[in-house]
């Protein structure tokens with residue numbers, strides 16, 4: 632029986648991120664490490680990043696598609712936090728050496744017009760309190776060897792959050808059928824993946840509602856007005872390599888893109 636030092640685990644994951652090396656899974660060493668312990672480590676990691684001077688700019692939901700849930704054998708999505716240093720401008724670039732094994736996902740982000748709070752908020756209620764939606768890339772980079780982990784591991788690792796690229800225009804959700812936004816993911820001119828927004832829990836507004844309900848049940852209160860939420864991958868995650876040009880087109884919202892230097 633080992634004693635778990637949550638702070639030490641958070642420090643290990645931060646060091647792995649900062650120095651671009653992969654570590655072995657927490658569950659390898661502590662087989663009893665569970666989902667709630669994963670969130671305790673994530674909370675420690677967030678505290679440590681804040682004490683380094685980083686600010687939270689968004690929340691993220693992960694593993695929100697049926698396919699990914701099946702692949703990971705889980706029935707509930709997970710959440711994490713996006714920090715200011717993760718922001719990359721649209722049409723900007725990332726530097727390969729700053730990552731371990733980055734992958735790209737195309738997602739939709741929500742901006743809230745009002746506070747939202749669980750325990751039983753619905754997607755329709757979220758939509759009524761949404762100021763805008765916009766396209767966003769999430770670059771995920773697991774701090775675990777071979778991008779392999781169990782759910783408590785990836786929760787501790789802030790759900791692999793690494794970089795985000797937002798589109799520069801915000802859209803009125805009333806002008807879209809949120810179950811039918813088609814998205815392509817093209818790398819170096821080749822269509823690598825595509826999907827429809829319904830892949831995200833049937834409607835990405837449901838993902839925001841689920842985040843509010845999960846935060847409530849974890850005793851973390853409401854999501855304040857003005858918050859940005861990444862709702863989860865519409866496309867599968869694709870591994871990036873140096874020299875890649877990545878572009879996505881969203882029905883009715885145009886393109887977002889970036890380069891890998």
Ligand code: 0L1
Pocket residue numbers: 691692693694695736769771772773785790791863864868
């Ligand atoms: O959906 C996501 O943002 C990814 C969450 C963590 C799972 C992974 O790293 O593949």
Ligand code: MG
Pocket residue numbers: 691692693694736738769771861863864
């Ligand atoms: Mg994601």
